[in-house]
Amino acid sequence: MKHMTEEELIAYRESMSAQPAGVAEHLAECGECRGELQRIEAVLAALDALPIPDPGEDYGRRVWQKIAPRLTEKPARWWQPPRGTTPKPVATTTSVGKSTIFAPSAASHDGTDHVRNRSMDSAP
Numbered sequence: 001m002k003h004m005t006e007e008e009l010i011a012y013r014e015s016m017s018a019q020p021a022g023v024a025e026h027l028a029e030c031g032e033c034r035g036e037l038q039r040i041e042a043v044l045a046a047l048d049a050l051p052i053p054d055p056g057e058d059y060g061r062r063v064w065q066k067i068a069p070r071l072t073e074k075p076a077r078w079w080q081p082p083r084g085t086t087p088k089p090v091a092t093t094t095s096v097g098k099s100t101i102f103a104p105s106a107a108s109h110d111g112t113d114h115v116r117n118r119s120m121d122s123a124p
């Protein structure tokens with residue numbers, strides 16, 4: 001005889017069993033599983049009787065103090081241009097082509113000249 005697993009008995013107790021009739025039928029015949037179900041019910045009843053611990057009035061403040069140091073001062077930049085759509089500097093020479101490294105952060109300060117100069121340096 002195949003006995004019920006603990007999971008099956010818990011599901012049966014919580015009325016979430018996929019085969020409630022089959023479990024009930026087995027329980028009617030099997031004292032071992034009935035005993036196991038009683039043990040599970042005793043454990044769950046004891047858990048239900050446990051009081052929910054009171055976290056205290058300053059719980060929120062204590063949690064915040066713990067996580068605040070882990071937060072970065074500035075949030076990371078939330079957008080990145082999709083790959084392949086990065087705008088290329090207008091003056092990029094064709095000989096450099098795809099080897100040009102476009103640096104948006106540097107270009108935003110002094111325009112595309114910075115990028116173009118770098119491209120020229122690496123050109124043959």
Ligand SMILES: [Zn+2]
Nearest residue numbers: 003004030033
């Ligand atoms: Zn059984």
